[in-house]
Amino acid sequence: MLNGRVQEAEAILRYIAKKNGMTPPAVLFNDLELEDMKAKSKQSHSIIHLVKIRKVRAITIINFLMWMILSGVYFGLSLNTSNLHGDDYLNCFLSAAIEVPAYGAAWLFLRRFPRRFSLSGSFSLAGIVLFSIQLIPSNLSVISTVLVMIGKFGIASAFAIVYVYCAELYATTIRNMGVGMSTTASRVGSIISPYIFYLDTYHEFLPFILMGSLAMSSAIGVLFLPETVNVPLPDTIDQMQTMNGFKCRSNDRNHNQFNINETSGEANVVVSIKEEI
Known part of the structure; x- marks a missing residue:
């Protein structure tokens, strides 16, 4: 999604929903979310x-x-x-x-x-x-x-x-x-x-x-590094700045879940995927 590959992202999310036995909404991303992702996809990052x-x-x-x-x-x-x-x-x-x-x-x-x-x-x-x-x-x-x-x-x-x-x-x-x-x-x-x-x-x-x-x-x-277990992986540098050291934040027990909020007839989907090794 951050690289502007929205269709591939939607396909992956629908595949996850199918494997979890859930039915995703017809619209996964609204226009505001698509514009936000489009703006982020234009940002370039370097070693600096x-x-x-x-x-x-x-x-x-x-x-x-x-x-x-x-x-x-x-x-x-x-x-x-x-x-x-x-x-x-x-x-x-x-x-x-x-x-x-x-x-x-x-x-x-x-x-x-x-x-x-x-x-x-x-x-x-x-x-x-x-x-x-x-x-x-x-x-x-x-x-x-x-x-x-x-x-x-x-x-x-x-x-x-x-x-x-x-x-x-x-x-x-x-x-x-x-x-x-x-x-x-x-x-x-x-x-x-x-x-x-x-x-x-x-x-x-x-x-x-x-x-x-x-x-x-x-x-x-x-010990001065942030804890990452049961914490959603950061997608942006801004999210990295909210990670705190000496603190372990808990997340939902279900690592793969869909939180669906209906707003004005549109569905916003928040997907939290946590890989376990």
Whole structure:
């Protein structure tokens, strides 16, 4: 609708109504709504809109830093597998296998818990265990390896959650740009990640202390982002500005619904579609 493709939008809405066993009105959009959508379809957006408005700029900056840290820690742990104590092949297998339950946990978090606390909790788990590795005696190397795997579990869960959460934060008009620029920022972390473990020349546990500290800082930074669970996805930048941090707004239990208000013989349809992962 925001791109002026009204006929396609109507076809989609009627298909949704059919699947939900409902009968939509003959007229889905009145003339006023069509004029409003036509005006919005003429608006163009560029990357500058990610930082032009204060609240959107804050979301973008936190996202960029979060993605860089996430990617740096994730690939840093992956590339450091060969430096762990024990058999290299077993460690490599465990490092890959731990991602299977991590993605399962991410799916459960997305289904049942708020986005912010799910992502912050995953970051916190990774940060705490990585920071705690320095407390393990050198003769208990197995425990250190276990903690690294738990850290990999937490950061892999966060990597799965962040894609969903980041897409829900941005309005439809700039969502592709927001997610695209965030993943581009994460490549900076990927580039830096191979060099993190060179810091062990200064202190044996300095790489883990650094990654644990960065993960904990991301866990705190996520809490300043708006909550998106059970909240209609924003379509415009103006709607993004109404999203508040430290607040979880509830929505109707039915994620797909038609609210029909009859006004002067015309029907206005409000469709709320919430995708669940």
